[in-house]
Amino acid sequence: MDNFTFHNPVRLIFGQGQIAQLSKEIPTGARVLFAFGGGSIKTNGVYDQVVAALQGAGLHWAEFAGIEPNPRYETLMQAVELARREKLDFILAVGGGSVADGCKFIAAAIPFVGDPWDILAKRARITQAVPMGIVLTLPATGSEMNCFAVVSRDETHEKLSFGHPAVWPKFSVLDPHSTYSLPPRQLGNGIVDAYVHVLEQYLTFPAAAPLTDRLAEAVLSTLVEIAPRAMANPPDYQARANLMWCAAMALNGLVGSGVPQDWATHYIGHELTALSGIDHARTLAAIWPGVMALKFEAKKAKLAQYAERVWNIRDGSEDERALAAIAKTRAFFESVGVPTGLSSYDLPADIAAQIAGRLAARHQAPLGEHGDIDSAMVKRIVEAA
Amino acid sequence: MDNFTFHNPVRLIFGQGQIAQLSKEIPTGARVLFAFGGGSIKTNGVYDQVVAALQGAGLHWAEFAGIEPNPRYETLMQAVELARREKLDFILAVGGGSVADGCKFIAAAIPFVGDPWDILAKRARITQAVPMGIVLTLPATGSEMNCFAVVSRDETHEKLSFGHPAVWPKFSVLDPHSTYSLPPRQLGNGIVDAYVHVLEQYLTFPAAAPLTDRLAEAVLSTLVEIAPRAMANPPDYQARANLMWCAAMALNGLVGSGVPQDWATHYIGHELTALSGIDHARTLAAIWPGVMALKFEAKKAKLAQYAERVWNIRDGSEDERALAAIAKTRAFFESVGVPTGLSSYDLPADIAAQIAGRLAARHQAPLGEHGDIDSAMVKRIVEAA
Structure with a gap:
């Protein structure tokens, strides 16, 4: 087990x-920026419940609608201007991970002195942020229980992340009912996103951390168990509830405690979304098999453990079990409607080279738990997809 | 899944x-009450490391030694007087769960207006507490990661608990090396204590919470796996590290999220310790089999799941698997040196009646996840032990 600090x-x-x-969680007298996305909360009852709670607490609020998937810097800066102009001092993010991530950026940008883009592009030092809370409607990113965010910028085709303790949500409300109106595509994406979050922290090499391993396997096994029910129509409260709980647990720090982590799939996936607009989870499902293929030797001990513990694969050599677990994982992603390759997307011929070049230029490669996935390997991984 | 709030x-x-x-975690300029137990930290190097950190940060501190197992109200009030007299404004608890629990009480009692015993006896309202941190040397109670404490009072033979958000530790430092000098008895007790904490939250009835179930099973399976190595001499860093991580996870709120909880074994065990002085973990190991026997029908579905997931028992009827799991659990407790009955202790003949009467008088019975373990049943459970 490696040394670690867990704080959430x-x-x-x-x-x-x-x-x-x-009505109890938002501070009395707060002036609230109530931020949301494309408006689905107005048809599924969530908007009305939020308004009732804000009114019940006698709070002043201003609404900001239109935070999009892969939240855009340009949009978020409009919310920053609104909050500055109206002296709003609490942010309520209502939506999925994009709204949550966008609001973390808004929270940090409002009091920031200088160009807020530097928070992302230059990792400029944040000293404070406006306090925020979340009402989650889409289980996927885990943003409801961490202090990280990913923001995109149109003009430069960039998708960049930041994290800071100042943007910990004060609270996150997770009502499984608020997921009932999700289209299957978003639900399938959410399942894959949560699952890959755990894989990035789990599928590395044995590190004498059996408890952390089992916590990761608990999330993976539960996602496998409940996914068919969560995807079914009409929605099943218990399946949606456990999915929400899994997605929060997948990226709140626990399953990464004391173990090495990979994240190569995410770094490559972010570039792919920035260049092509493909849904985040779909980039993960497409890129992940290539990472496993390329790093098979380094990862096969852990893959074999994963095969046994999550997929109940006990027969065959270590190589065979590890390969079978990769195949099971791809089939699982496909079962929730998420392709595990890029052949169905219209992409430029040099996409692999572009991604490799961008990661290298930003000094984000080499990637992986051993820091040995260089630009040439990134290119091969994308080509494999 | 039940509704829940998780906050830690x-x-x-x-x-x-x-x-x-x-040196970084304690606020600059703090005046520290450095509290510890019987002095083992002076022989195992922990005291010297703490002093070096306090000196390095230029902090003022006063030492308070002698907080005993099952920390006594009378002792703790001496520390309260010291802190009030010397205007100490941060508490550093260095030791096991008893020191941590005792310091939570000290933290709440220092600013308390009125008789601090009321915090325990009357659940008097706490509005503030002195901030505290912990350096843990004995993995067992989970006090390092929760806001609860148990305190005993000699003159009335009472052992009472309280909990309040004001006594959350700001931080807890867990260095597995600091457990190396523990005697086997304390180590075995710690393993049983952590294990029973999970059982109290897990062995109830199925509640459609597969993730929370698996988190609990993760802690139990890991304790079973590492216990022999953790008990072995010389100490094994990885086993001790995972034991510490398990004990913290066993009672930090996670494995109880969204599920019914029992705690009958603990309520009865606390009375037994208060009346007889038997080690806390030993009362749990002695009482638990009786609770399982009496509530077998209500618990057997979950016991059978436990049999399969933790003990790999897959053959036989549900009853047979459930019974086999109880037997395996008893054997596990015995394997770390903790008896699963009371025959080796010298107890008054009416101990069962005394315990049942005390719980009833304090309106703590009926107990259990169904609230149906009444005084007569408590008596039978203790007699069975």
Whole structure:
């Protein structure tokens, strides 16, 4: 086990009817920026529940609609201007991971002195942020229980991340009912996103951390168990509830405690989304098999453990079990409607070279838990997809 | 899954050499109450590391030694007087769960207006507490990662608990090396204590919470796996590290998220310790089989799941698998040196009636996840032990 610090101060408020708790969780007298996405919350009842809670607490609020998937810097800066102009001092993000991530950036940008783009592009030092809370409607990114965010910028085709303790959500409300209206594509993406978050922290090499391993396997096994029910129509409360709980646990720091981590799939996937607009989870499902193929020797001990513990594969050599687990994982992603390659997308011929070049230029490669996935390997991984 | 709120703001600083982090974690200029137990930290190097960190940060501190197992109200009030007299404004607890629990009480009692015993006896309202941090030397109670404490009072033979967000530790430092000098009895007790903490939250009835179930099974399976190595001499860093991580995870709120909980074994065990002085973990190991026997029908579905997932028992009827799991659990406790009955202790003949009467008088019975373990059943459970 490696040394680690685990710290996660988010108050997770979970279950049916919990949106009403907002009236107690938002500070009395706060002036709230109520930010959301494309407006689905107006048809599924979430908007009305939030408004009722804000009104019940006698809070002033201003609405900001239109935070898009892969939240755009240009859009978020409009919210920053609104908040500065109206002296809003609490941010309520209502939506999925994109709204949550976008609001973390807004929270940090409002009091930032200088060009807020530097927070992402130059990792400029943040000293404070406006406090924020989340009402989650799409289980996927885990943003509801971490202090990280990913933001995109149109003009430069960049997708960049930042993280800071100042943007820990004070609370996140997770009501499984608020996921009922999700289209299957978003639900399948969410399942894959949460699953790959765990794989990035788990599929490396044995590190004498059996508890952390089992916590990761707990999330993976549960996602495999509940995915068919979570995808089914009509929605199943218990399946959606466990999916929400899994997605939060997948990226709140616990399953990465004391172990090496990979994240190559994510770095490559972010570039692919930035260049092509492909959904985040779809880039992960497409890129992941190539990372496994290229790093098979380094990862096969852990892959064989994963095969046994999550997929109940006990027969065959270590290589055979490891390969079978990769095949099972691809089949699982496909079962929730997410392709595990890029052949169905219209991409430029030099996409692999572009991605490799961009990662190298930003000094983000070499990647992986051994720091040995260089630009040439990145290119091969994307070509394999 | 039941509705729940999960919130745990403790900063867990884990690994070798981490005691030095104290110099960064304790606020600059703090006046520290450095509290510890019987002095074992002076022989195992922990005291010296703490002093070096305090000196390095230029902090003022006063020492308070002698917090005993099952920390006594009478002792703790001496520390309260010291802290009030010397205007100490940060508490550093260095030791096991008893020191941690005792310091939570000290933290709440220092600013308390009125008789601090009311915090325990009358659940008097706490509005504030002196901030505290922990350096853990004995993995067992989970106090390092929760806001609960248990305190005993000699004159009334009472052992009472309280919990409040004001006594969350700001941080807990867990260096596995600091457990190396533990005698086998304390180590075995610690393993049983952590294990029973999970059982109390897990062995109830199925509640459609497969992720929380698997998190619990992760802790149990890991304790079973590492216990022999953790008990072995010389100590094994990885086994001790995983034991510390398991004990923290066993009672930090996660494995109880969204599920019913029992705690009958603990309520009965606390009375037994208060009346007889038997080690806390030993009362748990002695009482638990009786609770399982009496509530077998209500618990057997979950016991059978436990049999399969933790003990790999897959043959036989549900009843047979459930019974086999109980037997395996008893054998596990015995394997770390903890008896699973009371026959080796010298106890008054009416101990069962005394315990049942005390729980009833304090309105703590009926107990259990169904609230149906009444005084007569408590008596039978203790008699069975």
